[in-house]
Amino acid sequence: MTPLNQKRSRRSGARTLLLGVAALSTFAALGCGEPPRVKEAPVSPPPLPSENGLKGVAEFAQIQDETQRSLALFQELGKVISSPRCVNCHSASDRPLQSERGIPHQPAVVRGDDGFGAPGLPCSACHGERNFRNMPGAPKWSMPPLEMAWQDRTLGQICEQLKDPQRNGGKSHEDLIEHIKHDPLVGYGWQPPQQLTPAAGSQALMGELFEAWIDSGAVCPPSKP
């Protein structure tokens, strides 16, 4: 079993143990004659294969040293993080960027107090819940706060930001995994309109890599370039 699968298995095992204790307690409370059968731990689906320029988790299994594996996983995540589909809204100013070249957004819109645009000109004035022709769209289209900027930052700096609850919106590791795996606005990165290049891989694969990175100790590359 690879170290990654061992960790995943340990999580499942702990969950099964808890379920078993709960089931036995219920059985005792009800005074029944025969203990219920404890369900088998759910079998984790096999890791997703490499896809669209992003390596699958299995590609990292041969790295025995956990720190080195964690670093390699985050380097791989960097392929997505550095995509214009992500950086354009994680800009280092109040104005988002656009296109493959990351030029300043036209019109000169701003983040606003809540990330949803300026009073009188919300992001939703143009960006609907879905793409429409060449107009990008996703539910809750908005900019992250400035402290979550990725533009012009090293992968190490972005990594430290991601882990810091003061700069990641108070998110725990579990919150981050959930956000990356299921947030539709994150998912937009792989479903832009036709004229824009999707981020590498897929949201599901990014989620698996991110979870594997967390499980391997969430080690960050050096912050300095």
Add this chain to the structure above:
Amino acid sequence: MTIRLKVNGKVHDVDVAGDTPLLWVLRDHLGLTGTKFGCGVAQCGACTVYVDGSPRRACVAPVSSVGNKPVTTIEGLEGPEADAVREAWLSLQVPQCGYCQSGQIMSAVALLKKRPAPTDTDIDHAMTGNICRCATYMRIRRAIHDAAGNLKK
């Protein structure tokens, strides 16, 4: 397909494809030509309407996305902010050719609803998406300040 829309308080049934831009439905099917076609790609603001009270560029809003949400166009714009803006626009003779002005007014009223006493920066941020080829920007700014002042009275 038949799509039911509530525009300026009236219910309309229109027979259009769901991906028809709301702008075409307003202008070509409902005859509400106050909302203008400028660029067709949300770069000029001439087609600004409200969907559920929030500004929306009608040229990039598929009609199917509107659902039950009420639509307001320049023809149905009302309320104290709208009255104040109309008065200021007339008083300062803001329009030149006038083509962009329905979009400008929709955005100005949307701003005043959120910021009754906007700063120059607030005005820049709210109005940056509305282009005026006659460059009436300075009069628009003054008119928004005047309208804000009139709202306080």
